[in-house]
Amino acid sequence: MELFLQVTVDGLVMGAVYALVAVGMTVMFGVMRIINFAHGDFLMIALYASFFLMTSAGDLPPVVVALLVVLFMGLVGLLLYLVLSPIINASELSHVMLTVGLSIVLQASAQLLFTSSPKWLDAANWQVVHIGPVSLEQRHILALAIVAVITVALYVLLNRTSYGRQLRAVSENREMAGLVGIESRRIIMASVVLSTALLGVAGFVLLPLSNASPTVGVPFTLLAFVVIVIGGLGDIVGALVGAILVGLTQAYGAAYLSGNWGGILVYAMLFLVLVLRPRGVLGRGRVI
């Protein structure tokens, strides 16, 4: 029972990280019909940024680091938008080619700049908190707390602001949105920046739990895709639900079967959803 609770908590923590990663991917799909194959590699950038800021001289307080990482990733998002904008209306093949190429370039650059040895944060300082039979470290609590805050912020953003309304309109039907005067280019740009900013938060939260290395982002790209298919393509609430499901499945699979089965189960879920419920578990996904 204790194992179950512990594993559940671990799964929720990872699920929280996946949520941060996946929401950005589903938003970008919603407005552009592009799934960024390099999505996880931008997470990798955020991880490196977090690492260097945390370990640099000056002993910056974590809150400042977090804000700086998010700002930096926001700028990176602008660059990404510039690279993507020529091909937004091009063929699917162009989307695949460009984002795959981007992924390769980012990984290779990281390798050349930082070598392939992973960069870890010194774990000695993390305190452990015990809640009943479950032990949580500060970094886990941090992850959960931040995601909770972000979720609320996202809710407000999407439902109470004009950006949110316009985003939903553009997602629904870009042409119509244009006809009623919504500048979809600006919405798309804002969405890309939002995506990478969320990846910035994810990187900051993830670094204590993982490490920074050139290929660290690859599994996240794929996992994010699985999350958004399970949750329904383009649906943000679905992405959150999907992230939790994936995080838990992976945790249970790894704990009760073996490390590799965690991965197998997650991908098996992908195919189950595709066969049985292509619009996602909540049924609110876009028909592709």
Place this chain on the structure above:
Amino acid sequence: MRGRWPHILFVAAISAAVIAVYFSGSSRWIQLVTTVLWFAAIGAAWNIQAGFAGVLGLGNTFFLAVGAYSSIYLYNRFGLSPWLGMWVGAAISVAIGCAVAYVCLRAGLRGITYVFATFASSQILLFWLLDQRWLGGAGGIRLEQIDHDPWAFRFGSDRAYLVIAAILLACTLLFMASIRDRKWGLFMRAVRENEKSAAMSGISVLDIQVLAVACSALFTSIAGTFYAQFQMSVSPTALLSLHMALNTMIFTVVGGIGFVFGPVVGAFVLTAVSEIALHLSGSGTDFAAVRLLIYGACIIAIALFLPSGLVSLAGRGRRQ
């Protein structure tokens, strides 16, 4: 035979290059060109599904792995010649390939979503293989060193592999050239152009897409067997990595997707460019990373400026 001269010249040029390398006696060149021919072959196999039928998958490493593992395992365990084991691998590849393609395409996945789903299927195989000790787990399987046994697909000299790789590529290209203007090739190309229009022409779109994947799986699987025999070992991480998945598509994309000779052009050009770059950059640099950087930059450039690939520069607006 309209305008076939460019094709004939191209084939002649490549053949001449291969023959020159064959007689050069340089082990390094022979191995390099063998690798290039192999890349062209797996690229050509991918071209059948992607270039002809428009099915953009990134899961062909699944077939490579099945082809590679089947032949090695059946040889080590039962002494079955890889020339036969290769067909077992091919059968499994075609069966599973069709099943996965059917599920994904039927669910409406296209373009990048299909890319992800097929890549995911290859990762399932990766995780499964890592877990199977009877298949060597993470370490994979090795072949014992034998000198020369053609029946066991083992040759004393590198040149034999060069020839076999050339034959493999030639067979794949001949297959493509032969179906291109006939019924199945036309149907595939129509499906790629416009699924709705193709359906209204009377084509069963899903069937054609799955057929293309089946052909792709067949040739890729055989190439996987070749890989196993050439490398004398197989491991899950080498065969099913993202890097290998990119190898299945990048030469075709850069060379010209949909063109029969696209993968050949792409493989030769990209290899040449990266070899030159590595030569210039001197020792001490991370070769693998530089090569990847060049590949990535090329594919981005192609995506932005020349989506039809290098071969389209030669055509007078007419796709081959």
Place this chain on the structure above:
Amino acid sequence: MALLSVESLRKSFGGVHATRDISFEVQKGQIVGVIGPNGAGKTTLFNLITGFIRPDGGRVVFGGRDITGLRPDHVARLGIARTFQIAEPMNGLTVQESVRVNSYAREGLARRAADEVAREAVERVGLTAKRHVLSSGLTAAERHRLEFAKALASAPRIILLDEIAAGLWPEEQNEIARLIGECADRDGIAFLIVEHKLAFMIAVAHSAIVVNFGEKIAEGSPSQVLSQPSVIQAYLGSEVA
């Protein structure tokens, strides 16, 4: 028995009634026009008949057989051809290859015979000189003729034409009208034509139905329906070619 019989066809998209209880018939060799303002549901009607969308209710009966909800390729093989409005349907194929796709898809036709059928269809629309040109290298009129040739190569009993006269000069329109008439008279092919150019419609069609907001509001000969007050009102404010 009517060749094509549409019976009480209904379709809604999220609360919007795209098609409301539409019924009509097309006889063998008859040319029926479908007119109505933009957004009236004409293309939806075509999509429902050819199987790209499933109706919420009603039936489509073709040659005595219920074809409601059958897949498009199945519908095509049963003898219904359709042209599309889209600008460049099959860029990478030449005219000849494009038309061959349709003839090869016919059941029970050997390759030689299929090539011959394709060749004849291309000749019939006057594109023989351009048979090796890529579809992307054709003019708008030529592309419409290509679509027509493809339809002919399928040896259909009825052809659904979706704005075949769009973007054509009057001489080109006359040419297409002549082709349509010839196919109907000589080969007994029926036509269901969606068209905005009313002059073209009057010249070509034997009868017409008018659709507005998904409903059939008039039926009769083209000049008859176009003089009806309800039809004129439906068009008020919209462009009339």
